[in-house]
Each structure stands twice: as C-alpha cells, then as structure tokens.
Amino acid sequence: MKTVRGSYSLRLDGWEAHFEKCFGQGVALGDYGDYSDGVLIRTGNIFEDMRTRGMDSEDTSYSPVVSRVSGWRIRSMRNQDNVAVAHSAIEDRHLALCQPKGISLPANDSIVLLLKALSIRLAGKHLVIAVIQCSEFYEVDKDGKRSNSGDGKCSANDCAQLTF
Numbered sequence: 001m002k003t004v005r006g007s008y009s010l011r012l013d014g015w016e017a018h019f020e021k022c023f024g025q026g027v028a029l030g031d032y033g034d035y036s037d038g039v040l041i042r043t044g045n046i047f048e049d050m051r052t053r054g055m056d057s058e059d060t061s062y063s064p065v066v067s068r069v070s071g072w073r074i075r076s077m078r079n080q081d082n083v084a085v086a087h088s089a090i091e092d093r094h095l096a097l098c099q100p101k102g103i104s105l106p107a108n109d110s111i112v113l114l115l116k117a118l119s120i121r122l123a124g125k126h127l128v129i130a131v132i133q134c135s136e137f138y139e140v141d142k143d144g145k146r147s148n149s150g151d152g153k154c155s156a157n158d159c160a161q162l163t164f
Contacts, residue, residue, distance in 0.1 A: 067102035
C-alpha cells in the first residue's frame with residue numbers, strides 16, 4: 001500500500017491526519033487513480049464500482065463517517081469556533097478552513113470486503129479515504145492574519161487524504 005503523506009495536518013475527532021490540497025480537482029470520497037505532483041488522475045470510484053457489480057450502495061454499512069475537524073491553535077483566531085487552521089510544515093504555511101467537516105470511509109468489515117473485491121482494479125492506485133469540506137478557505141500567517149487575496153471559494157471536497 002502506498003500512502004501519500006499530505007502536506008497539511010489537521011485533526012479528525014482528535015486524531016491527527018494529513019491531507020493534500022485538492023482545490024478545484026473535484027476529488028470525491030472513494031475516488032482512486034494515479035497521483036503525481038499534487039494531482040489525482042481519477043480512474044474510478046469504489047462506490048460507482050459497487051453499483052456496476054450489483055452491490056447495494058444504499059446499505060448503511062457503507063455510509064461515510066462524518067468527523068469534527070480541528071487544527072492548529074493560533075492565538076488571534078481562538079474566538080473563531082467555526083475555523084480550523086491546517087498547517088503545512090513542508091511549506092511553512094497555514095490554511096484557515098471555515099465550517100470544515102471531515103468525511104471518511106467507515107472502518108468496518110463491509111468496506112474491507114469491498115476493497116478486497118476491488119483489489120485487482122485498485123492495485124498500484126491511490127484511494128481517497130477522507131475529504132474535508134468547507135465553506136471557505138484562505139491562507140493566514142503565523143499570527144492568524146489573512147495573507148492571500150484569492151477568492152477563497154470552495155468546491156465540495158477541497159482537501160483529501162490519499163492512500164493505496
């Protein structure tokens with residue numbers, strides 16, 4: 001299994017997780033494909049594959065897990081409960097995510113069996129196992145001041161945790 005150690009770190013329900021920025025890529029939970037230079041070249045999605053195999057994708061055991069997202073504490077941003085700050089030690093950057101929500105694959109026997117059934121198709125590919133959704137994002141400096149002038153608009157899934 002190949003794992004991409006994402007450049008940004010956050011916490012999902014208190015557990016540290018590392019994510020890659022995927023702004024504008026349209027990455028979805030369960031997508032898989034080839035990953036290079038920060039871009040996932042999608043070749044499929046495990047949930048779409050379930051439907052083509054006649055598996056019940058409505059089965060609640062496949063329902064994504066929703067997690068609370070928290071991040072780095074920046075003194076000047078402590079009063080902003082709806083903002084999580086992701087930190088990239090590689091780039092020494094901070095990214096403020098407004099109203100973030102973590103969505104990940106469940107850790108259960110049903111998902112394990114699905115991944116085993118798809119193992120030939122997934123061999124050598126990267127799998128999106130978690131995404132972060134947010135209403136807005138922007139870079140901040142170490143003091144919590146907005147440091148970019150981008151529009152900050154988010155698509156559905158703008159940070160992804162990749163594995164496989």
